[in-house]
Amino acid sequence: MVKNSSPSKRKSIPEPTIARLPRYLRSFAQFSQSNQLVISSKELAAVSDINPAQVRKDLAYFGQFGQRGVGYDVKTLDEKMRGILGLNKSWRLALIGAGHLGTALLQYGGFAKAGFKVEAAFDVDPSKVGWELEGVKIWGTPAIRQVVREKKIEIGVIAVPASQAQRVADDLVDAGIRAILNFAPCALSVPKSVLVRGVDLASELEHLTYFLEKSSKSDKTKNSG
Amino acid sequence: MVKNSSPSKRKSIPEPTIARLPRYLRSFAQFSQSNQLVISSKELAAVSDINPAQVRKDLAYFGQFGQRGVGYDVKTLDEKMRGILGLNKSWRLALIGAGHLGTALLQYGGFAKAGFKVEAAFDVDPSKVGWELEGVKIWGTPAIRQVVREKKIEIGVIAVPASQAQRVADDLVDAGIRAILNFAPCALSVPKSVLVRGVDLASELEHLTYFLEKSSKSDKTKNSG
DNA sequence: TTCTGTGAATTTATTCACAGCA
DNA sequence: TGCTGTGAATAAATTCACAGAA
Numbered sequence: 001m002v003k004n005s006s007p008s009k010r011k012s013i014p015e016p017t018i019a020r021l022p023r024y025l026r027s028f029a030q031f032s033q034s035n036q037l038v039i040s041s042k043e044l045a046a047v048s049d050i051n052p053a054q055v056r057k058d059l060a061y062f063g064q065f066g067q068r069g070v071g072y073d074v075k076t077l078d079e080k081m082r083g084i085l086g087l088n089k090s091w092r093l094a095l096i097g098a099g100h101l102g103t104a105l106l107q108y109g110g111f112a113k114a115g116f117k118v119e120a121a122f123d124v125d126p127s128k129v130g131w132e133l134e135g136v137k138i139w140g141t142p143a144i145r146q147v148v149r150e151k152k153i154e155i156g157v158i159a160v161p162a163s164q165a166q167r168v169a170d171d172l173v174d175a176g177i178r179a180i181l182n183f184a185p186c187a188l189s190v191p192k193s194v195l196v197r198g199v200d201l202a203s204e205l206e207h208l209t210y211f212l213e214k215s216s217k218s219d220k221t222k223n224s225g
Numbered sequence: 226m227v228k229n230s231s232p233s234k235r236k237s238i239p240e241p242t243i244a245r246l247p248r249y250l251r252s253f254a255q256f257s258q259s260n261q262l263v264i265s266s267k268e269l270a271a272v273s274d275i276n277p278a279q280v281r282k283d284l285a286y287f288g289q290f291g292q293r294g295v296g297y298d299v300k301t302l303d304e305k306m307r308g309i310l311g312l313n314k315s316w317r318l319a320l321i322g323a324g325h326l327g328t329a330l331l332q333y334g335g336f337a338k339a340g341f342k343v344e345a346a347f348d349v350d351p352s353k354v355g356w357e358l359e360g361v362k363i364w365g366t367p368a369i370r371q372v373v374r375e376k377k378i379e380i381g382v383i384a385v386p387a388s389q390a391q392r393v394a395d396d397l398v399d400a401g402i403r404a405i406l407n408f409a410p411c412a413l414s415v416p417k418s419v420l421v422r423g424v425d426l427a428s429e430l431e432h433l434t435y436f437l438e439k440s441s442k443s444d445k446t447k448n449s450g
Numbered sequence: 451t452t453c454t455g456t457g458a459a460t461t462t463a464t465t466c467a468c469a470g471c472a
Numbered sequence: 473t474g475c476t477g478t479g480a481a482t483a484a485a486t487t488c489a490c491a492g493a494a
Contacts, residue, residue, distance in 0.1 A: 018432060018435050019428075019432060021431070021435070022425065022427065022428035022431045022432065023428070025431070026410065026411065026412075026425075047412065048412075049412070084435065084438075085431045085434055085435045085438065086431075086434035086435060086437055086438025086439075086441075087431065087434065091430075091434060091437075099329065099332070100325045100326070100328040100329035100332055101325070101326070101329035101333070103325040103329075104324065104325035104326035104328075104329050105426065107324070107325055108326070108426065110410050110425075110426060110427035111426075111427060111430065113427075114427045114430065114431060116427075116430060154437065155430070155433060155434075155437075157430075178437055179433045179434075179436070179437055181429055181430060181433060185251065185335050186251065187251075187272065187273075187274070195433055195436055195437070197429055197432060197433055199424065199426070199429055200247065200251075200335075201330065201333065201335060201336075201424070202247070202335035202336060202338075202339045202341075203244075203247035203248070204406055204422055204424055205316075205336065205339065205341060205380070205382075205406055206246070206247045206250070206310045206312065206339060207243060207244060207247065207422060208380060208404045208406060208420055208422055209310055209311035209312065209316055209380075209404075210243050210246070210309065210310050210311060211404070211420055212311055212316075212379065212380075212403055212404055212420065213309075213310065213311025214311075216311075
């Protein structure tokens with residue numbers, strides 16, 4: 001309906017490109033640590049296990065950050081990419097489910113480092129309610145709507161069993177959440193204005209076993225053929 | 226080099242197809258529960274949020290499982306897909322890192338249900354060594370090589386901090402592991418005979434914020450234009 | 451020279467559209 | 473009629489290959 005004419009997105013960015021940006025970000029951190037100020041697409045490609053032309057194309061979608069004959073300034077590129085991923089602001093998160101997975105997510109430094117601030121945690125277990133976990137207050141699940149609304153929380157992280165996930169998602173949607181990261185192994189139905197990203201741990205293993213199974217089978221074929 | 230002529234893979238299967246198989250598996254479970262014996266590609270597509278033609282093409286890569294005018298027998302399809310994903314056997318897993326994430330992975334029933342058996346857990350913390358976690362014995366990390374080899378463990382799940390991940394991966398490789406699922410936010414360098422799949426929790430959030438940031442920006446554009 | 455930025459070529463994945471079977 | 477299976481058409485992503493800037 002709307003013509004795509006804004007200068008920041010003359011062509012729409014391919015999904016796989018977006019998925020690669022966080023990987024580049026990790027690489028910049030690596031290079032920064034070893035005081036390397038400039039990187040070439042070739043180097044970046046090598047550590048990210050990607051084709052150099054792909055790297056250049058990915059970066060070029062967002063502007064001309066490199067210098068011909070030289071490469072890319074690590075710091076500049078890091079800042080630009082953070083801006084593109086929306087990591088210049090501190091996003092307000094809610095964690096639903098204060099079990100082991102929830103605790104792992106809070107402890108794991110990656111969230112805070114990338115500018116995510118967990119504003120509240122929720123759990124059904126009354127013995128947990130009122131306590132703090134890694135400095136984050138735990139509320140009962142009935143409080144989700146009110147607290148999420150009051151604290152203007154933008155992203156919900158669902159770390160509850162599959163049986164409870166849809167109910168939690170409904171509450172988050174009611175409270176005006178903008179995006180959900182779902183660790184429960186089930187699909188969620190939400191209005192299409194709300195972004196959902198699912199991480200299914202068992203799926204990842206099943207993807208591995210597909211290849212293991214396949215290679216076992218071709219070994220057998222080799223012997224019998 | 227080698228001509229691809231085996232009947233089970235006349236054409237090589239697209240990666241995205243493989244990634245969708247676990248999703249189909251979840252859907253079959255749903256339909257089985259509600260005693261629906263037959264599904265059409267349309268129904269399967271609706272719950273999986275995929276195009277029906279895509280569903281048919283995905284399934285047809287592996288054989289002709291459907292019946293024209295009718296649909297697919299849920300039970301048959303479920304069994305076939307499990308076979309293709311290698312889920313008919315019980316895979317032997319090692320969990321490295323018995324912190325909150327490791328515990329969450331053990332507790333989360335999805336692994337056992339999909340036929341994964343965690344044979345041993347490992348941790349650097351001496352106070353954990355010798356104890357059991359969800360019925361799985363915890364060993365010290367120096368035991369990785371011996372235990373993995375003795376128990377013929379095939380898949381390693383790395384749930385340790387990034388700083389320790391590469392060392393752990395090296396030990397697993399030495400012990401003859403075939404695949405690694407890596408939850409540490411870093412790339413691992415392993416021989417190419419070993420499969421690695423990384424799950425980066427922060428990346429998933431960053432993917433979400435990219436879209437949130439973009440929609441915020443286009444809102445502003447709307448007002449100023 | 452070296453390395454970026456980018457059209458063109460190629461490869462891969464998705465969707466259409468319909469023949470064929472129940 | 474209703475649905476699968478699949479070539480053909482389309483769309484999307486990757487890679488090549490080279491012009492152009494430092």
